Amino acid sequence: MTVRRSTNGWAMAMAAAGLVAAAGLLAAGCGSDSASSTTAPAPDATRAVVTFSILDDVVRNVGGRCVTTTALVGRDGDAHVFEPTPKDATALKGADVVISNGLGFEPWLADLYASSGSKGTKVVAMAGVNPIEGDHDDGHGGEDDDGHGGEDDHGHGGEDDHGHGGGEKAAGGDAHEVDPHAWQDPRNMRKAVANVRNALVKANPECAAEIRANAKRYDAELAALDKEIAQSVSSLPRDERIIITNHDSLGYFAKRYGFDVETALGSVTTESADPSAKQIANLAADIRKDGVKAIFVENIGGSNVIDRLAQEAGVQVAPPLYTDALGEEGSEGATYVGMMRSNTKSITSGLSGS
Numbered sequence: 154m155t156v157r158r159s160t161n162g163w164a165m166a167m168a169a170a171g172l173v174a175a176a177g178l179l180a181a182g183c184g185s186d187s188a189s190s191t192t193a194p195a196p197d198a199t200r201a202v203v204t205f206s207i208l209d210d211v212v213r214n215v216g217g218r219c220v221t222t223t224a225l226v227g228r229d230g231d232a233h234v235f236e237p238t239p240k241d242a243t244a245l246k247g248a249d250v251v252i253s254n255g256l257g258f259e260p261w262l263a264d265l266y267a268s269s270g271s272k273g274t275k276v277v278a279m280a281g282v283n284p285i286e287g288d289h290d291d292g293h294g295g296e297d298d299d300g301h302g303g304e305d306d307h308g309h310g311g312e313d314d315h316g317h318g319g320g321e322k323a324a325g326g327d328a329h330e331v332d333p334h335a336w337q338d339p340r341n342m343r344k345a346v347a348n349v350r351n352a353l354v355k356a357n358p359e360c361a362a363e364i365r366a367n368a369k370r371y372d373a374e375l376a377a378l379d380k381e382i383a384q385s386v387s388s389l390p391r392d393e394r395i396i397i398t399n400h401d402s403l404g405y406f407a408k409r410y411g412f413d414v415e416t417a418l419g420s421v422t423t424e425s426a427d428p429s430a431k432q433i434a435n436l437a438a439d440i441r442k443d444g445v446k447a448i449f450v451e452n453i454g455g456s457n458v459i460d461r462l463a464q465e466a467g468v469q470v471a472p473p474l475y476t477d478a479l480g481e482e483g484s485e486g487a488t489y490v491g492m493m494r495s496n497t498k499s500i501t502s503g504l505s506g507s
Contacts, residue, residue: 192218199356200273202248204259205232206479207336208278208345210489212252214371215349219360223248228479228487229452232258237265248273249356252349255279258333276352278345284331285404334476338405339379339493346372378490379409382497386410393504397440398449399459402476406496415439428458437465447471447503452480471503 199220203209209224216222223244226232245251246269253259255277266275335341350368354361386394396403397415407414415436428436440448445468450459452473463470474496480486485495501507 194218194221195360197357197359199353199360200247200249201353202244202251202273204253204262205477206230207477207489207492208252208254210479211278211342211345211371212349212353215346215364215368216353217363217367219357219364220353226478228481230478232477235261237261241265242269245269245271245273250274250276250352252276252278252352254333254335256282256284256331256333256335274352274356276348278348279333279335279341280348281344282335282341284333284335285408287330287332287401287404332401332404334402335405336489337403337476338409339375339382340409341405342489343372343375346375374490378493382493383410385497385501386412389501389504393444393446395443395445395504396449396500397436397445397462398451398474398476402451403474412500433458433462433465437462440466440468445504446506449474449499449503451476452478452486469503472499474499 195218198218199216201212201216201220201222203212203222203224205226206224206228209222212220212222225237225241225244226235242265245266248271251262251266251271251273253262253276256279336345346368350364353364357364391411394410394412395415396407396412401414403412403414406412440462445466447469448459448463448466449471450473452475459470472495475486475492476496479488479492480495484491485498486492
């Protein structure tokens, strides 16, 4: 997947902003686009900057009142074309921890961190995840894999896990060749929960018991979610499990639950030019040949290409999938668990024609 790095000279603005003493991050929920906490933050709450909304939701669930968060890329935002501002540098400068996905998802973060003058501990949430390659056309296979992420699972959850300060490659592999969308498999998000838990416990030992309890509860919720999705898709025949969308981001979901992701639109990302009429016609012919009933658009990108393709192929466009960002408050994709359930519903109903 191609990721755009901003070249408009914002680094100088970041450096200038870094000279401004940060008054601290905003109170829990303020300035962040994840689900708001109903409990007032603890006086000594850890100040966390989180790179995007999906991960921000996880940090809030694990940290509870022991953390305040600022998400750099908000709801329905596209991290691939994100361009940091001086306000983002100020947020980083005041952070106790800076939590990223890793796997090359945030190529702009290293320059932003350096320019801000931040001393916050860097945490790679997906450290320990086994990444898949960016071209994922091997969709069949993971329904009977064992889930991971509990506190004692295979070394992924121990308090001494390596979830800190590892940079983009700490989550495994070459950042330019792997698929960073690891959260599309709930088992990977369980590993992220363990890494976030460890980081927050280290940052605020006095809150350790509460953070561990939150993490245990949320880990159980994600384990149940994984089983729920597997059960939901089990009614779809294997030869109907073909996902065609406008952004190459569902490889982990496909591998976990036995789908194929059509890569003919792999170059049609949020950053690239629209495909030619010939490309559209050829893909439409393949869709008709395979008997695909629906194709999908994602919440972070436009639907023009998918609309054209659907019209050409004579199929429906299913409700949007939440892929790289949460949906707005009140939407089905307002939380990580909610977005995964919504995506599963859209995929199963779309492909079954119901």
